[in-house]
Amino acid sequence: xxxxxxxxxxxVRAGRRPAGARHEARWGLAFVLPCFLLFLVFRFGPxxxxxxxxFFEYTIGDSPHFTGLDNFTRMMGDPVFWQAxxxxxxxxxxxxxxxxGVSLGLALLVRRSFRGVRLFRSVFFxxxxxxxxxxxxIFTWLFSSSGPWGKLFGGSxxxxxxxxxxALVIVSVWSRFGYGMLILLARLQDxxxxxxxxxxxDGAGPWQRFRYVVLPQLRPAVFFxxxxxTTNSFQVFDLVYVMTGxxxxxxxxxxxxxxxxxxxxxxxxxYASALGVALFVLTLFVALLQRLLMGRGK
Amino acid sequence: xxxxxxxxxxxxxxxxxxxxSGxSGxSGDDKQTVTMWLYPVxxxxxxxxxxxxxxxxxxxxxxxxxxxxxEIYPWAxxxxxxxxxxxxxxxxxxxxxxxxxMPKFAKAIEPVDSYLSxxxxxxxxxxxxxxxxIDGKMMGAPILMGANPLMCNQKVLDAAGVEAPKTWDDVxxxxxKLKEKGFDxxxxxxxxxxxxxxxxxxxxxQAGGNVFTPxxxxxxxxxxxxVKALTFLKTLADKGYVEKDLLTGIPAFEQTHLAQNKVACTxxxxxxxxxxxxxxxxxxxxxxxxxxxxxxxxSIGALSMLKAATSKEAAGQWLAFATSPAVTKAYDxxxxxxxxxxxxxxxxxxxxxxxxxxxxxxxTGAPLHxxxxxxxxxxxxxxxxxxxxxxxxxxALNDAATAANGLIGQ
Amino acid sequence: xxxxxxxxxxxxxxxxxxxxxRAGKVLRVVLxxxxxxxxxxxxxxxxxxxxxxxxxxxxxxxxxxxxxxGGAYERVLGGGDLPVWTxxxxxxxxxxxVLVLVLASLAGYAFAKKRFPGKETMFWSFxxxxxxxxxxxxxxxxxxxxxxxxxxxxxxxIVPTLANAQAVFLMRQFIAALPDELFEAARLDGASxxxxxxxxxxxxxxxxxxxxxxxxxxxHWNDFLWPLVVGKSTDMRTLTVGIAALQExxxxxxxxxxxATVAFVPIFAAYLVGxxxxxxxxxxxxxxx
Numbered sequence: 001x002x003x004x005x006x007x008x009x010x011x012v013r014a015g016r017r018p019a020g021a022r023h024e025a026r027w028g029l030a031f032v033l034p035c036f037l038l039f040l041v042f043r044f045g046p047x048x049x050x051x052x053x054x055f056f057e058y059t060i061g062d063s064p065h066f067t068g069l070d071n072f073t074r075m076m077g078d079p080v081f082w083q084a085x086x087x088x089x090x091x092x093x094x095x096x097x098x099x100x101g102v103s104l105g106l107a108l109l110v111r112r113s114f115r116g117v118r119l120f121r122s123v124f125f126x127x128x129x130x131x132x133x134x135x136x137x138i139f140t141w142l143f144s145s146s147g148p149w150g151k152l153f154g155g156s157x158x159x160x161x162x163x164x165x166x167a168l169v170i171v172s173v174w175s176r177f178g179y180g181m182l183i184l185l186a187r188l189q190d191x192x193x194x195x196x197x198x199x200x201x202d203g204a205g206p207w208q209r210f211r212y213v214v215l216p217q218l219r220p221a222v223f224f225x226x227x228x229x230t231t232n233s234f235q236v237f238d239l240v241y242v243m244t245g246x247x248x249x250x251x252x253x254x255x256x257x258x259x260x261x262x263x264x265x266x267x268x269x270x271y272a273s274a275l276g277v278a279l280f281v282l283t284l285f286v287a288l289l290q291r292l293l294m295g296r297g298k
Numbered sequence: 299x300x301x302x303x304x305x306x307x308x309x310x311x312x313x314x315x316x317x318x319s320g321x322s323g324x325s326g327d328d329k330q331t332v333t334m335w336l337y338p339v340x341x342x343x344x345x346x347x348x349x350x351x352x353x354x355x356x357x358x359x360x361x362x363x364x365x366x367x368x369e370i371y372p373w374a375x376x377x378x379x380x381x382x383x384x385x386x387x388x389x390x391x392x393x394x395x396x397x398x399x400m401p402k403f404a405k406a407i408e409p410v411d412s413y414l415s416x417x418x419x420x421x422x423x424x425x426x427x428x429x430x431x432i433d434g435k436m437m438g439a440p441i442l443m444g445a446n447p448l449m450c451n452q453k454v455l456d457a458a459g460v461e462a463p464k465t466w467d468d469v470x471x472x473x474x475k476l477k478e479k480g481f482d483x484x485x486x487x488x489x490x491x492x493x494x495x496x497x498x499x500x501x502x503x504q505a506g507g508n509v510f511t512p513x514x515x516x517x518x519x520x521x522x523x524x525v526k527a528l529t530f531l532k533t534l535a536d537k538g539y540v541e542k543d544l545l546t547g548i549p550a551f552e553q554t555h556l557a558q559n560k561v562a563c564t565x566x567x568x569x570x571x572x573x574x575x576x577x578x579x580x581x582x583x584x585x586x587x588x589x590x591x592x593x594x595x596x597s598i599g600a601l602s603m604l605k606a607a608t609s610k611e612a613a614g615q616w617l618a619f620a621t622s623p624a625v626t627k628a629y630d631x632x633x634x635x636x637x638x639x640x641x642x643x644x645x646x647x648x649x650x651x652x653x654x655x656x657x658x659x660x661x662t663g664a665p666l667h668x669x670x671x672x673x674x675x676x677x678x679x680x681x682x683x684x685x686x687x688x689x690x691x692x693x694a695l696n697d698a699a700t701a702a703n704g705l706i707g708q
Numbered sequence: 709x710x711x712x713x714x715x716x717x718x719x720x721x722x723x724x725x726x727x728x729x730r731a732g733k734v735l736r737v738v739l740x741x742x743x744x745x746x747x748x749x750x751x752x753x754x755x756x757x758x759x760x761x762x763x764x765x766x767x768x769x770x771x772x773x774x775x776x777x778g779g780a781y782e783r784v785l786g787g788g789d790l791p792v793w794t795x796x797x798x799x800x801x802x803x804x805x806v807l808v809l810v811l812a813s814l815a816g817y818a819f820a821k822k823r824f825p826g827k828e829t830m831f832w833s834f835x836x837x838x839x840x841x842x843x844x845x846x847x848x849x850x851x852x853x854x855x856x857x858x859x860x861x862x863x864x865x866i867v868p869t870l871a872n873a874q875a876v877f878l879m880r881q882f883i884a885a886l887p888d889e890l891f892e893a894a895r896l897d898g899a900s901x902x903x904x905x906x907x908x909x910x911x912x913x914x915x916x917x918x919x920x921x922x923x924x925x926x927x928h929w930n931d932f933l934w935p936l937v938v939g940k941s942t943d944m945r946t947l948t949v950g951i952a953a954l955q956e957x958x959x960x961x962x963x964x965x966x967x968a969t970v971a972f973v974p975i976f977a978a979y980l981v982g983x984x985x986x987x988x989x990x991x992x993x994x995x996x997x
């Protein structure tokens with residue numbers, strides 16, 4: 001399916017009069033408007049205000065002073081920023097394929113109905129309904145040297161500068177895969193059975209059926225997951241905050257940890273906002289890239 | 299038809315705009331409201347509330363026109379909730395702060411000097427008053443004090459047949475004997491989110507060092523004293539004399555060796571933390587360790603007034619009352635803390651708390667530098683790097699000092 | 709597993725051939741069982757550890773569920789205003805769910821199936837806002853809500869969370885995949901736009917609305933920072949904030965887990981009731997026809 005906003009014009013619509021187009025535009029706007037207004041006031045406004053702060057020096061109880069690009073120059077020369085960027089990218093690179101892979105694999109396994117399928121689906125969804133902080137708490141124990149994982153591997157992964165990120169990725173995947181699975185599942189159930197049967201009668205094997213029949217149908221859902229999960233993993237915070245505090249020795253210090261420390265520990269709100277701008281630009285860039293790639297693949 | 303869809307949006311917008319002049323304000327007849335935010339200093343919320351209701355009742359007898367409201371906030375995310383409240387002009391008039399937070403909120407804080415009587419100010423212990431003063435002004439009126447001397451587990455000392463250490467040399471001498479029996483000599487929290495006030499700074503002070511130079515223009519922790527302190531600590535870590543998990547994370551307390559009766563002595567926890575695990579009879583308090591000199595960290599809780607307070611005078615009157623020796627004495631006894639004032643006398647007659655109380659004057663407060671927290675943020679991960687063997691103590695401290703000097707210079 | 713087929717009898721066979729072979733079925737069950745155990749294990753550990761006395765955490769002894777100890781629950785439930793907090797949390801979550809679903813499906817439908825000026829810009833600005841870190845917008849958002857008098861009110865708590873870009877994005881992606889012909893047919897029959905939305909779009913979106921609704925509910929139910937910041941007075945506390953306020957700084961693991969379990973039970977109950985709808989999906993004959 002298409003991922004761009006332009007949906008393919010149907011034959012019927014192509015023949016309509018301009019008045020129909022105006023009618024359509026009016027209704028389109030009317031449907032979007034309530035959401036858009038709320039959005040403008042409560043998301044866009046604060047986001048713009050927050051972003052602009054990146055060009056100011058601002059601390060609590062003081063009024064902001066305009067400092068131009070100072071915060072950004074400082075950022076470029078700040079080794080902590082580069083470390084945080086490295087950690088964030090590494091985390092995302094590990095997390096994305098693993099999380100989408102697990103979601104997709106399980107969605108395919110439970111898409112058809114068989115005895116017990118509902119039980120499996122329900123079980124896989126359980127982690128999603130537990131809060132992330134709770135997951136972080138319990139996994140801290142599981143990984144610690146008194147917990148099973150720590151005992152199995154003879155020490156805590158969270159204590160290793162190398163293994164700490166894989167450990168955090170495991171927790172993330174555990175707590176999120178049910179979400180992806182369900183979204184893909186909802187989409188999979190719309191894949192017309194006839195299409196697959198037709199492919200089957202054309203002699204297509206399971207992989208070919210998946211690759212050429214099922215996957216194209218899943219594209220909008222996969223694109224959604226990609227963008228949302230990229231954003232989530234670029235902004236990973238709660239988990240790191242509870243489980244490692246960014247350690248050991250900054251090996252799991254992510255960009256939002258840095259942003260948080262600058263903003264709410266040091267109250268250097270201007271610099272924190274500048275970090276937010278950097279993160280925003282990075283995320284947007286990756287999302288546009290993903291859109292380009294997904295769009296081309298169709 | 300179209301109207302039906304636009305209506306909700308318009309309604310929402312109107313609601314947003316119309317409520318512009320919200321805000322509760324005082325309830326007429328010039329009664330003034332003073333709001334105070336506290337945190338669960340007394341863990342039992344019902345008891346905590348009851349305590350303050352009693353105080354408020356006593357206070358309003360003499361000040362019928364002042365209405366005091368106490369809100370108890372969770373510890374979690376307290377900086378965010380306070381910072382947003384100040385920025386949004388919804389902050390309380392008085393708030394519980396620790397000296398650590400004061401430099402960062404300094405611009406929003408009203409010094410309390412003019413709201414306390416000279417007698418009240420003179421009654422504070424000298425180290426307490428110093429710990430809350432910035433440029434000679436008191437940024438809060440202390441209401442409680444905690445001490446972190448050396449606390450030892452008698453059961454562990456007996457099992458290994460050793461005496462409680464007095465100096466760093468003693469620590470290194472008894473550590474192998476303890477290790478042989480499966481005990482740690484002490485514990486050290488190196489997770490970057492743990493405050494250095496309780497962990498590394500006492501060692502730095504004991505080595506004769508300081509976090510900042512006296513004029514505050516540079517970091518001083520990378521001098522020979524700092525290197526000595528970190529080397530001492532690294533020896534403990536390298537030889538396996540302290541619990542490994544604590545070097546990289548903060549497990550739930552009951553999972554630590556300390557709670558499991560496997561640690562001889564600590565300067566990072568206090569009796570209230572361990573009593574249910576050790577049994578009161580096994581808790582022994584000793585003066586803080588001596589390296590070159592003797593030093594320990596003393597924590598302080600204070601009530602600070604915010605500049606935006608609606609009626610500073612009313613808030614000041616309540617502040618003076620709430621931090622008067624009679625109130626602090628009762629509050630501190632109920633929360634197992636100590637009094638920051640001299641006139642209250644000893645709060646405890648026996649047990650560990652009585653021993654702790656005797657060490658109060660040996661305690662040093664956190665460094666009150668405007669960049670103290672930022673510096674902690676760059677120093678803590680470097681200490682951790684040294685302890686897990688990524689850097690030598692000199693390297694780690696020098697790297698941290700470079701970063702810290704950059705922050706101070708800004 | 710595949711079969712070359714031509715005759716109509718063989719087509720029926722192919723229908724069955726889409727199902728895995730016997731060996732495939734066994735493998736499927738094995739894989740799913742392993743995945744289930746891995747999924748459940750941490751969860752099992754949470755509940756069991758919350759029922760242990762303080763400090764009974766050494767593996768493997770700590771994972772044997774007996775004997776029970778309710779001490780942690782007594783600490784969590786004792787003395788609090790649990791009913792008030794639960795009610796506040798319910799209002800916050802349920803009102804938000806209903807409004808978000810309505811707003812997001814309206815906007816998602818328009819973005820997916822309508823052409824109007826500024827659509828592309830609007831859509832990408834929606835999406836881009838998901839990418840601005842929450843901590844950057846927190847203070848400006850609070851200043852806005854506070855200056856409009858929203859502190860300590862339900863609307864101040866709820867309204868700013870309704871502009872849920874992720875929900876709009878999700879709805880758009882799903883509605884975009886529905887065939888246009890369905891809407892065109894209704895339009896040619898003279899159905900109004902509103903009617904098309906109510907009678908065609910919403911019913912077709914049932915499975916995804918159920919999923920999304922549950923998620924929105926969970927986001928709100930587990931939210932901590934925003935309710936903490938907006939609800940200044942004790943009467944406005946939600947469950948997460950209320951339970952956190954009962955805790956001193958060094959909370960034992962079993963008490964943390966007990967608190968979390970208390971907050972979790974209502975969700976779990978709602979999930980048990982609703983999961984059939986959620987995970988079974990709905991056969992969408994309209995699309996296949």
